[in-house]
Amino acid sequence: MKIFVKNNIISGISLIVTLMMFLTSCDDYFDVSPKSQILTDEHFNRESGFLDQLTGVYSKMSRTSMYGRELTFGLAEVLSQNYDMDGDNVYRYAVEYDYDNSGVQSRINSIWSSAYNCIANLNIMLDYYQNVDSAIFTENHYNLYRGEALGLRAFLHFELMRSFAASPVYNSGALGVPYITEYSPSVTPQVSVNETMDYIIGDLQEAVSYLESDSLYSAESKYAYRGERQFYFNYYAAKQTLARAYLWKGDLQNAAIVAEEVIEDYSEERTPPFSWTHYTEIQGVKNDEINRIFSGELVFRLNITNMADIVDPYFTEEAGANSFYFTEEKLDAYFEKSSKGLGNDFRSLFGFSYDGENQYLWKYHQYGSFDDMMPVIRLSEIYYIAAEAQKETNPARSIELLNIVRENRNITIDDALPETLTAEEIQEEIFKEYRKEFLGEGQLFYYYKRLNYSTIEGSSVAATNAIYVWPMPDGEIEFGNR
Amino acid sequence: MFVTNNKSSESPYGSFGLYARMNPYSRIYDDNGQLIQSYNYNGTFEPNPIWNTTINTKDVSEYTDLSNYFYGEWKIKPQLKLVGRLGITAKDYQTDIFYPASHTNFINETNVYQKGSYNQTTGKSLYTSGDLGINYSFMKGSHLFFMNGQVNFNNTKYDRVSLSAEGFPNDQMDHVIFAIQYADGGKPSGSEGISHSAGGLASLNYSFDERYLFDANYRLTGSSEYGSNQRWGTFWSVGAGWNIHKEKFFEGSSFINQLKLRFSTGYTGSQGFNTYEALSTVRYYTSEAYYGRIGSYLVSMANPNLRWQSKYDSSVGVDFSLANKRVNGRFDYYVANTESMLTDVTLPASTGFNYYRANLGKTENKGIEANLNVRVYQKDNNYVNVYASAAHNKNKLKEISNSLQAFNNEQDEEKSQESSASKESITTPSVRYIEGESINTIWAVKSLGIDPQNGKEIYMKKDGSVTYEWDADDQIAAGDAMPSVTGTFGISSEIKNIGCNVAFYYRLGGQIYNSTLVDKVENANLAYNVDKRVYTDRWQKAGDMALYKAISNTSYTRPTTRFVEDYNTLTLSSVNLYYDFRNTSLVKKSFLQQLRFSVNMNDLFVISSVKTERGTDYPFARNATFSIQATF
Incomplete structure (x- = not known):
């Protein structure tokens, strides 16, 4: 009797044990799949998951808080003092460099958080790249998406460095921005500006090697897709960012090497992937026949679907208090119209609309096949980088490079820069070029900062790090112990 | 198996509070005897809520609930038992809220396409659970063992979709399909979730x-x-x-x-948090595309730990x-x-x-609970019982996360604003998370009363100086909303078939922030019907020793110790009287087996150290319920 009972206990207990083991082993029972959200484990099991994740990052970059406005024609350009504006413009505090103003602060904070959110979205994708089976990818996509993700991660960090850290010329030992390489809640410590730039350069070099499969570079069968590749962080976008990064860091030798490699690729005999804007493209009568944005020169451009809604409140007469405009005198000086007679520059001729009093920048009023394009990286910049990097070592080449750009902008050979220019004069010409070429594109402020100019033309405030280094968000300082 | 169907409709009259705040001089009817829909208050229109009862509106919720429970028991041996249960509950529900263009909600809306609204929510949920247990007990001499083992599972799934449409010119077209358009910027919304859990337990009881x-x-x-x-x-x-x-x-x-x-x-x-926070998940953008493709993005920072x-x-x-x-x-x-x-x-x-x-984060709760029940009198079926209970609990935050500190700062900032979308966030004390303090602490700035010179409130800063300026940094722990002791006491008795049960509830110690007083007297909007103390007790001219700030001062009164009051109450929470016809000739001689008359009353009175209005949305009501129970 007693034995029988014991047997029963044992069978009862073993039943429970079996059931528990069943539940323990069956962890899948807990892996439920929500409909409105997709587990990353499933998302990155397919090629489309990787593509969609990249697309999401481009989407976010296209928002007004980033390249849709603030990092192009908005905040970044306002800080360069290029625009004239009324006293009650929404950017009136920004133009005074009042970074404590809550409106300016919220723009700055949202650039920081948006960029890092993009980086987190790239990092999770790159994490999955560590173990993904490359067989799930078609064509060249394994390398392409990986290169784009790495390139964008470096590019976005570099943009943050340009805004939130000291320029290397000023202090390369100062702390840079945190360089985040994993999707994790742990706080990444900052390292020096120089070391951070090395991370950026490292990622860009890796990106370039993956992107060698890009049809823009290989230029063989997929020529038809070239225009499309301009909307993604392609091979040349990565390579030009690399040259830009060397220049920022002050490594002129490598900047020159990379820039010259790119320019070599663009030489006539190699079917260049980008082409200078021909006068026939801009002399049309109908709006949709005028290529004001010089679309074929955009090495990396973002697709802004509601471009008109975004730019109309700033670049028209009707914009009222918020409009950005230029006085006749200012444009005359920028383009050296009366001083040197360079008024036939395409950028001047076709870039503005005159309402009888002020000039409005017209490159963002886009129509037809030139619509919805926000320039992020331009072809001309690689010539400027190469010129600047060689101004001491090979001034003749520098002048030649600048003249290539000027010639393509309709500045005749008679007005070409003479070969006698000194390094200093070359730099001054590069400055003028940045101002004309990237007008309304948010590059000039970083030019001032890179070379640590003590004044920014048009501002009475002394240009120090108080202006050049944007404050990190309060939350970042408090919770990241910055 | 149970099937329940329930349908409920809200009254078209709206809340009583809407009527209470109407000015007494506002007319209901115009000169022609027509009901007035709205009154013009300096350009904005204020509704006459009674108007809404003359038009067709709809506020209906309906659900169908289906549940089934299965229970099985197998006695393998007298001391060994296997028990299994399985339960399924499925629920379908729908809510329809319809206001036509003529509803007073739209008196300030000019766009005819946006007049009239329809909100429809449909949803379903499914809950399944089951367990299987085994019990075994045996006794030997003075040793008694009881063992119990169980495994169980729970699955929950829900799905809810709601949509809003607008533009309903005619009040008889009360179906969502008659909408002119979707609500401005609106699209279907909702939530959906699924969770699985399973577990097991083992227990052993032994007595000697x-x-x-x-x-x-x-x-x-x-x-x-x-x-x-x-x-x-x-x-x-x-x-x-x-x-x-x-x-x-x-x-x-x-x-x-x-x-x-x-x-x-x-x-x-x-447990208790959003189903997917532990998992890293992505979502797709719903309103943004990039170059003809829709992108995905990470939802949150997942924490797999x-x-x-x-x-x-x-x-x-x-x-x-x-x-x-x-x-x-x-x-x-x-x-x-x-x-x-x-x-x-x-x-x-x-x-x-x-x-x-x-x-x-850590919190600590310490407390005591005591119960005493005394049978004072008992003879045959007659008895008198008295009982009392007391409970005391003390709550303390021992460790909090940085986000709660950030939350405190955010609330302080909000309180310092001139105005805010939600008035309550400025005028009511906030819950602040401070280590070592109770979560029930009432935070307010120390007040020295109203200055008879100018009708401004005088505050005391933390350093002891006085000021007219309210500053969030000067907030002190002005009280504790948790009482020192709460409990009940009462009598239950039955003498000669007459039963009497009386129950009281009491609370002693602790404070309350008298929000109704602040809102009705100091933060009242003078455009509406207001508490008469606004005119009698607020400061009006120099020399007034007033309890409340100047009537001309329309700024919000922020949390101040002036309105922190000691809160002691005694509530007669229920009285129940009955007569039972048990053992009476009426029952004995008739076909009745049992007959009982009873009357039941709740919340008969409240004696409180704090005078508060209980709100006009659900006004205080005394209910008496009479019932007759009979068994044949």
Whole structure:
């Protein structure tokens, strides 16, 4: 009797044990799949998951808080003092460099958080790249998406460095921005500006090697897709960012090497992937026949679907208090119209609309096949980088490079820069070029900062790090112990 | 199996509060005897809520509930039993809220396409659960064992979709399909979720000679809601008891019938957060595309290490029964520590996100509970019982996360604003999370009263200086909303078939922030009908020794100690009287088996140290219920 009972206990207990083991082993029972959200484990099991994740990052970059406005024609350009504006413009505090103003602060904070959110979205994708089976990818996509993700991660960090850290010329030992390489809640410590730039350069070099499969570079069968590749962080976008990064860091030798490699690729005999804007493209009568944005020169451009809604409140007469405009005198000086007679520059001729009093920048009023394009990286910049990097070592080449750009902008050979220019004069010409070429594109402020100019033309405030280094968000300082 | 169908409609009259705030001089009818729809108050229109009863509106909720429970028991041996249960509950529901263009909600809307609204919500949920248990007990001599083992599972699934449409010119077209358009910027919204959990438990009870009792419990629970690294939570508890009255030295005592000491300690788990926070997931953008493709993005910073929030409970207690079981009582002392609380931890934005969920934070609850029940009189079926209970609890935040500090700052900032979308966020004291303080602390700035010179409130700063400026940094712990003691007491009796039960509720100690007083007198909008104290008790001219700030001062009154009041109450919570016809000739001689008349009244009165209005949305009501119970 007693034995029988014991047997029963044992069978009862073993039943429970079996059931528990069943539940323990069956962890899948807990892996439920929500409909409105997709587990990353499933998302990155397919090629489309990787593509969609990249697309999401481009989407976010296209928002007004980033390249849709603030990092192009908005905040970044306002800080360069290029625009004239009324006293009650929404950017009136920004133009005074009042970074404590809550409106300016919220723009700055949202650039920081948006960029890092993009980086987190790239990092999770790159994490999955560590173990993904490359067989799930078609064509060249394994390398392409990986290169784009790495390139964008470096590019976005570099943009943050340009805004939130000291320029290397000023202090390369100062702390840079945190360089985040994993999707994790742990706080990444900052390292020096120089070391951070090395991370950026490292990622860009890796990106370039993956992107060698890009049809823009290989230029063989997929020529038809070239225009499309301009909307993604392609091979040349990565390579030009690399040259830009060397220049920022002050490594002129490598900047020159990379820039010259790119320019070599663009030489006539190699079917260049980008082409200078021909006068026939801009002399049309109908709006949709005028290529004001010089679309074929955009090495990396973002697709802004509601471009008109975004730019109309700033670049028209009707914009009222918020409009950005230029006085006749200012444009005359920028383009050296009366001083040197360079008024036939395409950028001047076709870039503005005159309402009888002020000039409005017209490159963002886009129509037809030139619509919805926000320039992020331009072809001309690689010539400027190469010129600047060689101004001491090979001034003749520098002048030649600048003249290539000027010639393509309709500045005749008679007005070409003479070969006698000194390094200093070359730099001054590069400055003028940045101002004309990237007008309304948010590059000039970083030019001032890179070379640590003590004044920014048009501002009475002394240009120090108080202006050049944007404050990190309060939350970042408090919770990241910055 | 049960099938329940329920349909409820809201009254078209709207809340009583809408009527209470109307100015008494506003006319209901115009000169032609027509109902007036709205009144013009300096350009904005104020509704006449009674108007809405003359038009067709709809506010209907309906649900169908289907549930089935299965229970099986198998006695394998007299001491060995297998028990299984399986339950399914499915629910379908729909809510329709319709206001036509003529409804007073739209009197200030000019766009005819946006006049009239229809909100429809449909949803369904499915809940299944089951368990299988085995019990075994055996006795040998003075040893008694009882063992219990169980495995169980729970599945929950829900799905809710709601949509809003607008533009309903005619009040008879009360179906969503007659809408002119979707609500401005609106699209279908809703939520959906699924969770699975399963677990097992084992327990062992042992008693020796009915004198010494021990028990041990072990529980294992797994849930899809927890991090993939921490799917399982394990909890244990042990307890012991000593029946002192069974000891030899007590045997034969006629006065003490029961005296038992109890002790227990252990962990109990709890859960409660969004189903997918532990998992990294992506979503697709719903309104943005990039170059003809829709992109995906990470939803949050997942925390795969998220684990069960655990609560560690310890308690000691005593049960006693004296004097022929006429006096019964129990007393408990407990300490409950909640550890690894699930809270948001603020992250630096460089991680890509603003916060993530983590196990951080501790709270402590300590308290005592006591019950006493005395049978004062008993003879045959007649008895009189008196009873009383008291409870005291003290709450303390021992450790909080950085996000709660950030939350405090945010609230302070909000309080310092001139105006805000929600007035309450400025005028009512906020819950502040401060280590070492209770979560129930009332935070307010020390007030020295109203300056008779100018009708401004004088505040005392933390450094002792005085100021007219309210500053969030000067907030002090002005009171504790938790009472020192709460409890009930009362009588239950039946004498000669007449029953009488009276129950009181009391609270002693602690404070309350008299929000109704602030809102009705100081923060009142003078455009509406207001409390008369606005005109009688507020400061009007120099020299007025007023309780309330200047009538001309329309700024919001922020939390001030002026409105923190000691809060003691006594409530007659229920009275029940009945006459039972048991053993009467009426029942004995008729076909009736039982007959009882009773009357039941709730919340008869409240005596309180604080005068408060209980709100006009649900005005205070005294209810009496009469009932007759008869069994044939």
